[in-house]
Amino acid sequence: MSEGPLRVSMTIDPDAVIAPVNRRLFGSFVEHMGRGVYGGLYEPDHPHADEDGYRTDVLALVRELGVSIVRYPGGNFVSGYRWEDGVGPVEGRSARFDRAWRSIEPNVFGLDEFARWSAKAGTDIMLAVNLGTRGAQQAAELVEYANVTGGIRLSDLRRRHGREQPYGVRTWCLGNEMDGPWQIGHKSAEEYGRLAFKTANAMRAVDTTLELVACGSSGRSMPGFGTWDETVLENCYEVVDLISAHSYYDPEAYDLPSFVASSAAMDEQIRQVVAIADRVGRRKGMAKRLGISFDEWNVWYMGRHESQESTPDWRRAPRLCEDDYTSTDAVVVGSLLITLLRHGDRVAIACQAQLVNTIAPIHAEPDKPARRQAIFHSFALTSRHAVGDVIHSAVLGPTVHTRVHGEVPVLYGVVTRDNATGTFTSFSVNRSTTDPIELVVDLSSLPEVRVLEHVLLDGGQSTTGEPHPAPWEHADGEVGLLLPPVSWSMLRLATT
């Protein structure tokens, strides 16, 4: 513990734009897993259910969370899923075993129900196709069903099912985590890369406008991380637009300082995947550069659920991975969003995994209104206020030592500027688990700076119980604020 607060200065250069803020970084993920769909999005018997059986309390929270795009229907689930089981008149649909989560899938919620829910939630759709037990043909047929206006067999079937207009789904994942031995239909990188190539061509033959995501490695801890991505892209670089990355951060798998600095691992992962993808692109002599789809990320208490998932238990919508989050988790979620924003020039899509009940910011019980988890707040505030451009900021300050990531800057942040209002928003995390930071933000190149709002989410590791002091403004364009240990903060500044 040092004597007084750690001193950190941040200079914002209002003219140095890194990238426009991409709304698709505020994506989420809904999988047929546990009570994510049944008892989450959809619960016809609930007092808050609407005429379609959707929970309106959940819908209201999804809108408040500010989710832009939702990946569906999996996840591991998709690798054994037959999309045809979830379309057409509900009375004609049958239940099936879902081998991924050892659950019974009733199939009363499928593509049309998800599309209707998305329209109510105001979110875009990102679909994953099954490349575990199925292949190019079935994927192309799903594109035909979903995106062709009419006059072709499956598009006409969709119309007979009551959906006249196509769903117009643009973004598609070519399978899920195909490097994982746990994945149904797990493949070698060569096999998967060739299948992704064939599938992409078959899907594009039906709809040329598609944006396609190849499966990158499912995590940095995978033994094949890196070589998987490289081999896959050797086989399909030409036909895909993005490569996926996944990562979950388990608070109980690390010491506290390392967990709080989890964003250092995400940052490194993004740099590595970008470097690998660009190397393949250069080798192939292609001008095109791929984006990253970080389509599964979150804090997940994975260790707590290991035994639960391996129990043979074929039930409908069992309670799986219903994590209860702390304010420290909210700080980490906020810092992971900072990383995604900082890489907005290459990360094109990001999906917090998942949305409701299962590893989720929203929790819904059958007999109560849905509620916000602690991690809801850092996501919702960032989504609402990180608008406009990401602006370059220079930070000077000490580092903290972590066992897993080594030395990392104690203050980690990003700044955005809303070009419509001229408001600057600084999102900062104090990664120290022991010391407060006195942060001085310098915007002296602008004539007047005024604090509009300061929100603090405090990890509560070593607070005194005293209220936190409000930010203080200096006449010379500087604003000071005190950030407690393990805290996430959002400072909104008006400028003229």
Ligand code: AHR
């Ligand atoms: O999000 C839960 C699971 O985590 C997903 O099904 C899978 O893709 C990942 O391993």
